[in-house]
Amino acid sequence: MSEHVGKGVSRRKRNKAQRRTTGRRSAFATAFIVLAVASSLIAGLLLFGAARYLGDIPTLSAIKAREIGANSTVYADNGTSLGVLANDENRQPVKSNQISPWLKKSTVAIEDRRFYEHGGVDPQGISRALISNLAAGSIVQGGSTLTQQLISQIYIVKQRTFDRKIREALLAVQLEDRFSKDEILTAYLNTVFYGNNAYGVEAASQTYFAKSAKDLTLPEAALISGLPQLPSRYDPYQNPKDALVRRAQVLQAMQETGVISKAQRRKADATPLRLKRGRVYGAVKESFFVRYVANELAQEPDFGEAAVRAGGLKINTTLDPVLQREARVAMKQVLPTAGDPDAAIVAIRPKTGEIVAMASTRHFRTDQFDLTSQSRRQPGSTFKPITLAAAIEQGIDPSATTYMSAPFSWRPDENSPTWNVATAGDKYAGAVSLEKATLASDNTVYAQLAIDVGPANIVDMAERLGVRTSPLEPVPSITLGANGVSPLEMTTAYATLANGGIYHPPTAIESVLDADGQKLLGKRSRGVRVIEDGVAAEVTRILGENMRSGTGTGALMSDDRPEAGKTGTTDNHTDAWFCGYTPTLATCVWIGYPDETKSLYNVEGVGAVSGPTLPADIWHLFMDSALAGTPPVNFAAPKNPVAWNGFTSQFENRIVSSISAPDLTLSMPAPQPTVTVPVAPAATTTTGSGMTPPTATAVAVP
Template sequence: MEVATRRSQRKKRRRFWFRFTFRSTMVIAILSVLALLFIFSYSYLLGPPPMQVAQSTYIYDDDGNVVNETQQGHQRNWTNIDDVSPFVLDAFVAIEDRKFYDHHGFDYMRIGAAVLKNVQTMSRSQGASTITQQYARNLFLNHEKTWDRKAREALYALRLEWHVPKDDILEGYVNTINFGHGAYGIERAAQLYFGVSANDLSLEQAALLAGLPRGPSYYSPYNHPERAKDRQELILSEMKDQGKITAEQYEEALATNIEFSETQQSQERVAPYFQDVVERELLERYDLDPAIVEAGGLKVFTTLDTDMQKAAETYVEQEMPADEPLQTAVVSVDPTTGDVKAMVGGVHYDESPFNRAYDARRSPGSTFKPFLYYAALKNGFTPATLLRSEPTSFPLNEDGDYYEPGNYGEIYANDFITMTQALAYSDNIYAVKTHVLQEPESLIETAQAAGIESPLSPNLSLALGASDVGVLELTAAYSSFANGGARVEPRLIERVEDAEGNVLIDTEPEVEQAFDERQTYMMTEMMRHMFNSELNDYTSVTGNSISHLITRPMAGKSGSTPNDNWMIGYTPNLVTGVWVGYDDNTPLDHRKHGQIAKKIWVKTLEKSLEGELKHEFQVPRGVENVDIDLATGLLADEACGNAYTAAFVHNTAPTESCTEYLENDELNAEEAKEEISKEKEKLFDRLKRWFSSNEIDG
């Protein structure tokens, strides 16, 4: 009897919970339907939304002056949908919203998939916005990933769908999006990239443009052609799969080589190369959502100094030949903070927006030697260390292969010279010998400590700058010499705010002590002698041609390869680097082009610091300045001849006087022979160790 009673009670409880669940579900369903009806009715009664909003992103220089206003909105470049190539419209619908003409503002399948993904990842990273939602967002809202914004976006999208025809929505969408390089709207993009109207865009052109708004800088065909091509191919594939184009059209578009407009639209922007990098770093370095950048309404405070930028652009225009496709790159960096003050990425931005200062990698030649000689100072060399400058064959292995570098013009001392002279004359033999007399990794470790991130090969030719590096990368690395041994990270953006004043990005200088300040000062003093004509001897110092233009303490190093010409140097408060060469590695005529980089460098640096105090390089504790005899590398004396001043750590300068060599020429000749023999022995021993490292390949 009790068993039957318990069974009856369980059945009653099940019936109760079933009825309760059913009734609750029905109530929730009814309330949901009523809520949706209210939302739909409310959005309908509100009428069409106002469709005349334009947002602008402002870019500021380091003084807070606006240097560019990038306007976002339909008021610019508006083109009627009938004047837009059907390929464009089909491409956008295919990649952004394939159900555009079938839904009422929302793609519920995509929303469900996105919600599931966000729940799984506990984030809001996945979106499922339709073209209508994106247009609503562009017109009325920001791109914050918040539920409040999404709710308001949905309401605006409903109002658009209730009151605006689909074609008008699509028309507004293609007229309010950012295609990169200052082009907003499909008409301006068509003119910028291809020199045609939006109505004349071909299938392959339309597919490429449709891929840009997702990341205008990331997919830029100028800066990242492979990414742009991959996205174009994805869009063409989607168009084929959705039946918007035939298989034949697809294959033909893939096989067509796109040619870009030779005369691009004038940007009328201050420092356009600099600004392009700013936009890229917002996305790539600081991971800002591309949708936020696209929406506009930002305030981007940068490190740009417009006066320094103008100086760089002025002297590029003045010194670069107008009758040949020679290119250049110029960068100026504050060595104490890493702030990039000026950037020129080419001769004419309108003709070529490829940024050689930021993206190109070229052989630095002798501008790499300061890192070599800093490593040598760290390993026991001094500015007066003597090595013989003469034609030398360096064995590469035990199979009889040799590396035979040469000095420019085949000019050699055929005698011993000091490290200071070797750097001032840019003697290649001295450099390779110095490299050999250290561990193979010493130079690489030193360059990396200064901030060089490009791959470096531990071979003999690395001493002469055989591994490619970037202009900004190498210029910033020189900051370690100008800043007492402290390495800085290049910085272009100080702060970013949204339209409401919320700080999205706030940066601080990244500074880290990399070098010993005493040895850094010694390197600076050696690099100053590049412009010291009193060192002219069997050859001239490499800065001899521009030394008369220098009015303040400066240090630096020039460099050249068959295809490149460099000059990098600094004062205590500014580092400037210049590269000159051809994009296709055409060999330079060094008699004709060899002084261009130096002239741009010295004039830019002098003009940039015009009116500023002429600061001296600060001498650290534990360092002394000593006069060295030019002929012998020993302590100078009036009886000997020309001399120069070099910096030494206390108790490391030569102790002998040059007068001792004046007294006994016969004995000096014997000592010289002995020194030559010792040097050759050291080199041979060290080369054997390089062989054993299996890292030397010339």
């Protein structure tokens, strides 16, 4: 009996416990319903009483928009991508048709099921999210609509949390009135944070699967759509198990909303993560050039560095990939061995200033110093055409003006040091015209010419032609390449001569478009005449003859097209140059070691590298390839020929006094390396003419 009593008591206890459990469940369910109804009522009343509570209704136009950054992309002139300018936030906006439909469906399913039904605020969604989150014991659904989330991402609303939520809801309604659902969804997908510094679906797709957003599969899209709720917790790289759980939640939501079947959900659930970490910003093909482009655009008044790197710009450049490749091929063919000196090439279209090739042998990963635009190396005798242009502008006739080719010493006054200039091998031409001295690259003649013309006038000419970023000292040795310049500057100066004296600022940018394809920047320069076409034509005529019978013969192109050029070599063979041009292309080549004191000796079978050797070889190879298949173009005849004056050099007496010199060799020296000793003044003594003499010896030749 006691046993039966015990059993009866036990049964009653169980029934009582079950009733208590059922009661608790019923109470909990009732609480859910009450909370859901309450949240719906609150959500509905919020908008109804917002105006009275806030005092005014906010408008989109009155609220400051956030600066939403996006990567800018740089393109070559044929439309191929050269690389991305990295933004602090890795973001690459894409259009609606560039986003996988699975990504849109999965995002709506997990974030805002009634997105296509509500008008910006969804009371039912708030209720459903509250119930789902309480049931799961964690946040699995958000209460805000996608439109509200977008408002919080792109507009700055500086109120307390409760006020801000009301204002965001009001703004969301306005946003829905202005834009279509697809526009709002696309904007959201381009804005939201997906972890690992990926903002927007394109960056997320590249970050997690190394593919474009339009190519995402169902499992991949479900994974990405689940990240915005808690990007760190669901990071598939750091927490793959949690990421799979979250993906399953997204897939379940998609099944519940009818966008996928149960079979599709099961198949996607069984798919491994298969992550593939892509390049965050993609490979940059021409790192030096891309950086140069970014710096050039950042200097434009309407841009600046922040806009360049975070403006989502499409930057179309002038770089010709074919010519860029040919530049590298030419340098590699002439300098194929590890340990060879560095080389750099810049090529410019004279009629536009467009940089079509800008290459060097240096690798960006190991050394980010740009030899084409940042280096300041002495140009040797390639600077002489600038002095020649200054002389011609003053009416000095190169054919009729004679100088003494002989060792030259100059001391303007007793307080100044003596400047000594000589020619290598002690071989001189005696009395020689300025034109023939140019073909022989005679330093002693150009030293005298620089003093006659005036160093300040040479500086002025250099700056007008395009040497505008390097500081130039107005000393006589400037004519022998005393001042460091960049290959870009020298190419610009020669391009101005090729263009008949019309200067175009060198530019690497063809146009700039915003993310919507609107042009923000186009061609900016029509060119400015800086010297008369007659002056440029006379310089071109002499440099053209230099290619046929002077120091430039080694660079002469294979076809018989009009061309002009000049060699240059510095003291102790530390720098070697060749600069030249046709009417359609100006190019400069530089060779040297990073250590400016290291001489170019014994390089690829050349005992002492000079302008007429390896630089001329590279120039020849590049220009032959660059202009292959294009018809020859003649230099334009000048409309304003130079009016020569009756110039008399202050050194004319050297010619008269040398007639009786029995040991003077009067033959033209054979082309040989030009060795120019650029020297800065050692003293601050200034003569009455405003010239400060240099203090060391210059040993001459081509």
